Amino acid sequence: MSEYVLELKSISKSFPGVKALENVHFRLKPGEIHALMGENGAGKSTFIKIITGVHSPDEGEIYFNGTKVEINNPKDAQKLGIAAIYQHVTCFPDLTVTENIFMGHERIDKWTGRLLWKEMHEKARELLRELGTDIDPKTQMSGLSVAQQQIVEIAKALSTEAKIMIMDEPTAALSARESEELYRITEQMRDKGVSVIFITHRFEDMYRLASQVTVLRDGKYIGSWGVNDITKEELIVAMVGREVTQLYPKKENKIGEELLRVKGLGKTGFFADVTFTLHQGEILGITGLVGAGRSEVCQAIAGLTPYDRGAIYLRGKRIQITNPLQAMGFGIGYLPEDRQQQGLILDWGLDKNITLSTLGKFSKHGWLKDKSESSVAKKT
Structure with missing residues (x-):
């Protein structure tokens, strides 16, 4: 034995x-x-x-x-x-x-x-x-x-x-x-x-x-x-x-001007009075326990779910985000917590997933240009 x-x-x-x-x-x-x-x-x-x-x-x-x-x-x-x-x-x-x-x-x-x-x-x-x-x-x-x-x-x-x-x-x-x-x-x-x-x-x-x-x-x-x-x-x-x-080399990173400001953002039942600023070249961490509302705040900024109070400012100008297309138009991307269910189409190839959010760049008269799409995906 x-x-x-x-x-x-x-x-x-x-x-x-x-x-x-x-x-x-x-x-x-x-x-x-x-x-x-x-x-x-x-x-x-x-x-x-x-x-x-x-x-x-x-x-x-x-x-x-x-x-x-x-x-x-x-x-x-x-x-x-x-x-x-x-x-x-x-x-x-x-x-x-x-x-x-x-x-x-x-x-x-x-x-x-x-x-x-x-x-x-x-x-x-x-x-x-x-x-x-x-x-x-x-x-x-x-x-x-x-x-x-x-x-x-x-x-x-x-x-x-x-x-x-x-x-x-x-x-x-x-x-x-x-x-x-x-x-x-x-x-x-x-x-x-x-x-x-x-x-x-x-x-x-x-x-x-x-x-x-x-x-x-x-x-x-x-x-x-x-x-x-x-x-x-x-x-x-x-x-x-x-x-x-x-592992953790000292990094000299110049923080630029204010890029994004979230002021008093709230969604009934999920989060309330969320306020922070984000500057160019800065990494801002949002933390909290499961159920604290972290994902919901990010989803609201990305236009996935509506917020019912507060404001979002981009480069000092107030913007209204009601859907993901608007958010992407403002240069805001979202990487979801559950990649398989919310971020990827698993039956598709890597190239189509990579270029999914920018299909307009690879279409002409309603037809996708597969070679261009694959070329950009490989470079990415």
């Missing part, structure tokens, strides 16, 4: 023009919380998809409890007891909590073929109670907060008797209180023998939960350490490949 519940050896995966993973190693012990860290593009997402059967590796081997296995699809992963909880919750918003928990493995009467709703509701309530929450199993998912939806996803994984839980940036959209609740639930799963791969950018997540950390960089395996055996500075260097002193 191996001391590792999951072991990946020399895993490589390529896509056209991209080497996503190259000779990656990973070991996970039973009842261990193992942090996986790396910058965007380090290969973490591809790594998850290899383990969950979304992608098959081009090279390398996977061992489960010491036995070599092939994970060719998500069903194979589920049979091994592998479950994943993603940063963007993958639920069915119009279905109930119970329906989401038992999706794909419903309780069915073998004689009549009828769904055993009472049994599923009771089991869902039991799973949720074990996780320390009183969410009603009959509640529609769309009525839950992001934190509550993640708890339901955990309950779903436990309902399949998951032995390995992969958690992908689960605290990214949570407040400090909600993160602490997630920590408690994660430790509770660990204490019951579930092994957890916790993918995060946040050092507080790693120090709070993990006993082991593995770093990927540019699709390559950099190393694995006990959390107490590597300093924060050494970990940063492992992740970015540069000395810590190079």
